[in-house]
Amino acid sequence: MRLRNSGFWAILCIACESIAQQATPAVPPTPIPSYSGCPVDGPVLPRPTNLSKSKHIRAVTENLSTALDSAIDGEAKAGWDVKNASFSLAFVSPHDDEFGAEGGQPLWEYHHLAEGNTKGTKSLNGDSQYLIGSISKLFSNLILLKSGLNLEDSVTKYLPELKNDSSPVRWENITLASLGEHLSGIPPNYNGFEFYFLAPLYEKLGFPHLSESDYDGCGIAGLSSSCTKEQLLNGMLEISPVSVPFSRPLYSQLSYTLFILAVSEATGKDYDQLLDELVIQPMGMKNTGASPGDDAKAVIPPGDTVSWGADFGINAPGGGLYSSINDLTLLANSVLDKTALENPDQVRKWLKPKSMSSSRSTLVGDPWEIQRTTNLTPDHPHTIDIYAKSGGSNGYVSQFSLVDQYGVGFLALTAGPPGSVSILNDALIGSLMPAIEQETRDQAQKYLGNFTSGAATSSELAKKQSEAPVTLALSMDDKPGLKLDALTRNGSSIIEGILTIFTQALPMTGILNPDFRLYPSEYEVPVPADDKDAYSNLPFDSEKGRKNLVREHWRINIDMVPQDNKRMSDLPAQGALVDICLSWQLADWVTYGGQGIDKVVFVLEEKSREVVGVEVPALRSGRLAKEG
Numbered sequence: 001m002r003l004r005n006s007g008f009w010a011i012l013c014i015a016c017e018s019i020a021q022q023a024t025p026a027v028p029p030t031p032i033p034s035y036s037g038c039p040v041d042g043p044v045l046p047r048p049t050n051l052s053k054s055k056h057i058r059a060v061t062e063n064l065s066t067a068l069d070s071a072i073d074g075e076a077k078a079g080w081d082v083k084n085a086s087f088s089l090a091f092v093s094p095h096d097d098e099f100g101a102e103g104g105q106p107l108w109e110y111h112h113l114a115e116g117n118t119k120g121t122k123s124l125n126g127d128s129q130y131l132i133g134s135i136s137k138l139f140s141n142l143i144l145l146k147s148g149l150n151l152e153d154s155v156t157k158y159l160p161e162l163k164n165d166s167s168p169v170r171w172e173n174i175t176l177a178s179l180g181e182h183l184s185g186i187p188p189n190y191n192g193f194e195f196y197f198l199a200p201l202y203e204k205l206g207f208p209h210l211s212e213s214d215y216d217g218c219g220i221a222g223l224s225s226s227c228t229k230e231q232l233l234n235g236m237l238e239i240s241p242v243s244v245p246f247s248r249p250l251y252s253q254l255s256y257t258l259f260i261l262a263v264s265e266a267t268g269k270d271y272d273q274l275l276d277e278l279v280i281q282p283m284g285m286k287n288t289g290a291s292p293g294d295d296a297k298a299v300i301p302p303g304d305t306v307s308w309g310a311d312f313g314i315n316a317p318g319g320g321l322y323s324s325i326n327d328l329t330l331l332a333n334s335v336l337d338k339t340a341l342e343n344p345d346q347v348r349k350w351l352k353p354k355s356m357s358s359s360r361s362t363l364v365g366d367p368w369e370i371q372r373t374t375n376l377t378p379d380h381p382h383t384i385d386i387y388a389k390s391g392g393s394n395g396y397v398s399q400f401s402l403v404d405q406y407g408v409g410f411l412a413l414t415a416g417p418p419g420s421v422s423i424l425n426d427a428l429i430g431s432l433m434p435a436i437e438q439e440t441r442d443q444a445q446k447y448l449g450n451f452t453s454g455a456a457t458s459s460e461l462a463k464k465q466s467e468a469p470v471t472l473a474l475s476m477d478d479k480p481g482l483k484l485d486a487l488t489r490n491g492s493s494i495i496e497g498i499l500t501i502f503t504q505a506l507p508m509t510g511i512l513n514p515d516f517r518l519y520p521s522e523y524e525v526p527v528p529a530d531d532k533d534a535y536s537n538l539p540f541d542s543e544k545g546r547k548n549l550v551r552e553h554w555r556i557n558i559d560m561v562p563q564d565n566k567r568m569s570d571l572p573a574q575g576a577l578v579d580i581c582l583s584w585q586l587a588d589w590v591t592y593g594g595q596g597i598d599k600v601v602f603v604l605e606e607k608s609r610e611v612v613g614v615e616v617p618a619l620r621s622g623r624l625a626k627e628g
């Protein structure tokens with residue numbers, strides 16, 4: 001059995017010294033031969049920049065435009081109703097000198113105004129307005145996070161009407177945070193999908209006849225007008241919860257209505273005002289708001305039942321906004337460049353999953369529908385998470401997708417019969433992701449090669465380096481990250497050294513994967529002025545250039561290969577836990593003189609991102625420079 005409890009390791013490590021003197025265990029555990037590794041969560045190479053200049057992206061967007069043109073012209077199979085479905089697609093990234101400035105604009109976009117859409121705009125573009133349905137939840141959730149309220153407060157602190165001993169929902173136990181995270185256990189809607197006008201159909205289908213008095217007093221389509229705040233809050237005392245808080249994610253628009261009512265109570269501002277002050281103005285949006293929008297700028301599909309022009313009233317926070325490709329680009333970029341909230345940590349926290357579905361592919365975080373994929377980059381398969389939000393309203397379906405790992409986003413807005421968005425979104429993400437992966441790998445070529453010491457200019461450092469030279473060899477293969485081919489000091493293989501340390505001194509951690517890979521750790525600091533010795537002879541202005549050097553930290557992934565229990569035991573159920581990931585528990589675990597033995601630091605010129613050296617702190621290597 002492997003011991004995973006870190007407390008246990010700490011106790012065992014009192015015995016480390018004696019373990020270190022022992023030989024390798026008599027019967028070494030056998031690793032699972034097919035183990036493919038568990039990379040870090042997040043970027044496996046630095047996020048690509050300037051994607052608008054990438055030949056891979058250009059080739060694939062040209063193809064995509066051509067493919068969409070021919071589907072629309074009827075030359076190729078579309079799979080959706082080309083005559084009635086208008087749409088706008090966009091690919092965005094804030095890390096682009098040309099398109100990322102001032103909040104940004106799409107790197108690529110495509111708009112199609114369908115023949116059948118005779119109402120509304122005549123020239124569909126990035127400023128055209130669509131209903132975005134539940135993508136509205138991103139905006140409402142931002143309002144909650146920016147409201148300054150303590151999200152651990154009970155909703156009853158702001159809506160005391162909800163405190164009532166006879167209420168089946170224990171509102172005093174429901175926090176604002178749980179409402180934002182779909183974790184409060186309350187129903188999705190209050191009469192939102194209750195259709196009085198469909199009663200004859202229900203009865204025909206076998207449901208019993210109901211009298212009008214069997215229905216609630218508000219919000220019933222075909223019977224009563226929409227609920228006022230008072231009616232809604234009264235109703236809340238009678239609804240039954242679906243589950244208890246924090247048991248499982250339960251998608252709820254009602255939650256969004258309630259926390260916005262709470263924020264309104266606390267701030268004295270209504271939803272329109274909150275939206276304007278906390279999101280629309282700060283982000284510089286021009287075509288976003290609570291429906292109804294501007295008919296002249298709108299994309300309006302044919303049909304009598306479309307929701308364009310509707311007033312969603314108290315339900316607006318969950319799904320009643322209109323927006324445009326350009327405004328959603330601003331929103332996407334602000335999340336990707338971590339400016340959407342007060343500081344980058346808060347944005348990263350916002351993106352974290354808060355709960356799970358029973359599928360490995362679907363996690364839930366605040367408003368995010370987190371789609372966990374493994375097949376988006378077929379030539380280099382690895383886990384890629386899409387932070388998505390879908391939206392639907394009568395006549396409109398849309399999809400908002402961010403891939404934070406690469407710093408990119410995808411937008412798909414449609415107006416017309418449903419069905420097109422899923423085809424278009426697949427085409428957009430599925431065709432672009434391999435090109436983005438390719439560009440990311442191309443841009444990371446600068447980290448590859450053989451680096452050696454001998455570059456120090458101070459005589460003291462140079463002497464130390466010549467006495468015990470360090471070499472580092474990095475390459476790239478089909479797998480994620482950089483591959484560590486060699487790391488030596490004065491002729492000794494440090495890779496062998498690390499393997500030996502883990503096998504002999506830390507056998508309780510399992511079998512160390514000898515396939516050493518490097519991943520960026522997303523931590524970067526300026527090179528301080530007293531590092532002059534190592535970096536003063538670089539080919540740029542020594543005074544001005546110095547200020548621009550940064551240390552970009554990477555880590556060797558300390559990954560454990562599951563042991564092949566089948567080969568060691570006839571007991572039942574061997575191998576059931578082979579997919580468990582342990583690498584997240586082992587970063588910086590073993591240190592040498594205070595430096596993690598897994599730490600590798602690239603030194604870059606901050607603006608151009610040119611690699612000017614690499615350091616292995618545990619080896620006190622000083623600057624290693626690329627050979628040749």
Ligand SMILES: *[C@@H]1O[C@H](CO)[C@@H](O)[C@H](O)[C@H]1NC(C)=O
Nearest residue numbers: 056059060061062063431435
């Ligand atoms: C673009 O389309 C052509 C023709 O279908 C295909 O051969 C080529 O591989 C495509 N290129 C990219 C980058 O998808």
Ligand SMILES: *[C@@H]1O[C@H](CO)[C@@H](O)[C@H](O)[C@H]1NC(C)=O
Nearest residue numbers: 163164165166167234237238
């Ligand atoms: C509690 O709710 C019930 C049912 O809605 C209502 O009749 C009663 O007046 C409420 N009590 C208080 C203290 O608000």
Ligand SMILES: *[C@@H]1O[C@H](CO)[C@@H](O)[C@H](O)[C@H]1NC(C)=O
Nearest residue numbers: 154170171172173174244245
């Ligand atoms: C609900 O809240 C009440 C009042 O704050 C508290 O006494 C009770 O323990 C809470 N119940 C649960 C299940 O958390």
Ligand SMILES: *[C@@H]1O[C@H](CO)[C@@H](O)[C@H](O)[C@H]1NC(C)=O
Nearest residue numbers: 081083084116302303304417
């Ligand atoms: C497009 O919409 C119009 C109006 O609703 C409808 O009459 C027509 O059948 C639709 N076209 C197709 C191809 O579905």
Ligand SMILES: *[C@@H]1O[C@H](CO)[C@@H](O)[C@H](O)[C@H]1NC(C)=O
Nearest residue numbers: 464466467468469489490491
């Ligand atoms: C480097 O290796 C050589 C040859 O094995 C040895 O003589 C020397 O002491 C080593 N230097 C250091 C600093 O360990």
Ligand SMILES: *[C@@H]1O[C@H](CO)[C@@H](O)[C@H](O)[C@H]1NC(C)=O
Nearest residue numbers: 449450472473474485486627
């Ligand atoms: C770089 O290092 C690797 C691994 O040590 C070695 O196989 C290769 O020959 C080196 N390449 C050059 C150009 O020195």
Ligand SMILES: *[C@@H]1O[C@H](CO)[C@@H](O)[C@H](O)[C@H]1NC(C)=O
Nearest residue numbers: 049050053095097607608609
């Ligand atoms: C993007 O490209 C521009 C011009 O080609 C260049 O000046 C700039 O340094 C690049 N930015 C990044 C972050 O690579």
